[in-house]
Amino acid sequence: MPSASLKTTRRAALGALAAAGALAAGAARVEAQTAPKTFVLVHGTWHGGWCWRRVADRLQSKGHKVYAPSLTGVADRSHLLTKDVNLTTHVTDVVNLFKWEDLKDVVLVGHSSAGFVITQAAEQIGTQVASIVYLDAFVPQVGDSLISLANPGPRKALEEAVARGDLVAKPVPAAAFNVNEKDRAWVDAKCTPHPLAAVVEKVTAAGSHERIARKAYIRASGFKSPVFDETLARMKTMPGWKTYEVASGHDVMVDQPDRLAEILLEVA
Structure with a gap:
C-alpha cells in the first residue's frame, strides 16, 4: 500500500x-x-478609403494587417470616373484586391452601400473570408439595387438624378448622416460624387455570404433609418449572426473608432 x-x-x-x-x-x-488578422474595409457611397483611417490605425497598432481601398471613381480614384463605373466595377475592385494580395482568412467589412459590394463579391471570394461584417449597411438579395432599398429621401434624389441622365450622385452633407459636429466639415471636404451606375445596377448573385462562418451586423443607433432598423431586426432572428448596436451617427468609423475596432476584433 x-x-x-x-x-x-x-x-x-x-x-x-x-x-x-x-x-x-x-x-x-x-x-x-x-x-495577426487581415481586415478589408470597404467604404460606402461618396466616401473613400480615407474614412477608415482611425480604425485602421487602431487595428494596425495591434499588429493586424488592414486594407482600406477606395473604389473606382471616388476619393483618390475619382480621376477614374466614367459612365461605365458600376456595381460590377466595385465588386471587381474588391475581388482583385484579394487575388493580387493572396488574401485568406479575411475579416471583410462593408459600410452602408458597400453591403451590396461585399455581398456580391462573396460569390467569388467567400471561401477566403473568415468573417463578414455589415456596418450600418444594406444586406441585399438578388434583384435589389441601392435605389430600390434606399430610404425615401435619398431614393427620390437618386431617382431624379437618373431621370436627368446624370453621371454621378452628388454627396449628401455629413449632417444628414448625423456625423459628430467636429468632424462634419472634414467629412464634407473629403466626400466625392459617386458613380450613378453603381447605385442603379441590381445584385445578380447573393447567398454565399450566408455560408461564411462568422457573420455580424452593426447598427448605428444615432442614425435614423427604417431600412437598417428592419435589417437589424431580421439579422437578430437569423442563425449564425451576431448583432451590435453602437451609439453613433452613420459613419461609425469616424464617430466611434475605438468601439468599432473592438467589435471587429471580437468577430474576427
Missing part, C-alpha cells in the same frame, strides 16, 4: 500537470486572440 508521502507526491505531480495544462490552454487562447 502506498505511503502517505507517496500519495502526497503523486497528488502534487498531478496538480502540477493540471496547472501546466491550464497554462498551455490559456496561452493558446491568448495566442488565438492576439494572432
Whole structure:
C-alpha cells in the first residue's frame, strides 16, 4: 500500500500537470486572440478609403494587417470616373484586391452601400473570408439595387438624378448622416460624387455570404433609418449572426473608432 508521502507526491505531480495544462490552454487562447488578422474595409457611397483611417490605425497598432481601398471613381480614384463605373466595377475592385494580395482568412467589412459590394463579391471570394461584417449597411438579395432599398429621401434624389441622365450622385452633407459636429466639415471636404451606375445596377448573385462562418451586423443607433432598423431586426432572428448596436451617427468609423475596432476584433 502506498505511503502517505507517496500519495502526497503523486497528488502534487498531478496538480502540477493540471496547472501546466491550464497554462498551455490559456496561452493558446491568448495566442488565438492576439494572432495577426487581415481586415478589408470597404467604404460606402461618396466616401473613400480615407474614412477608415482611425480604425485602421487602431487595428494596425495591434499588429493586424488592414486594407482600406477606395473604389473606382471616388476619393483618390475619382480621376477614374466614367459612365461605365458600376456595381460590377466595385465588386471587381474588391475581388482583385484579394487575388493580387493572396488574401485568406479575411475579416471583410462593408459600410452602408458597400453591403451590396461585399455581398456580391462573396460569390467569388467567400471561401477566403473568415468573417463578414455589415456596418450600418444594406444586406441585399438578388434583384435589389441601392435605389430600390434606399430610404425615401435619398431614393427620390437618386431617382431624379437618373431621370436627368446624370453621371454621378452628388454627396449628401455629413449632417444628414448625423456625423459628430467636429468632424462634419472634414467629412464634407473629403466626400466625392459617386458613380450613378453603381447605385442603379441590381445584385445578380447573393447567398454565399450566408455560408461564411462568422457573420455580424452593426447598427448605428444615432442614425435614423427604417431600412437598417428592419435589417437589424431580421439579422437578430437569423442563425449564425451576431448583432451590435453602437451609439453613433452613420459613419461609425469616424464617430466611434475605438468601439468599432473592438467589435471587429471580437468577430474576427
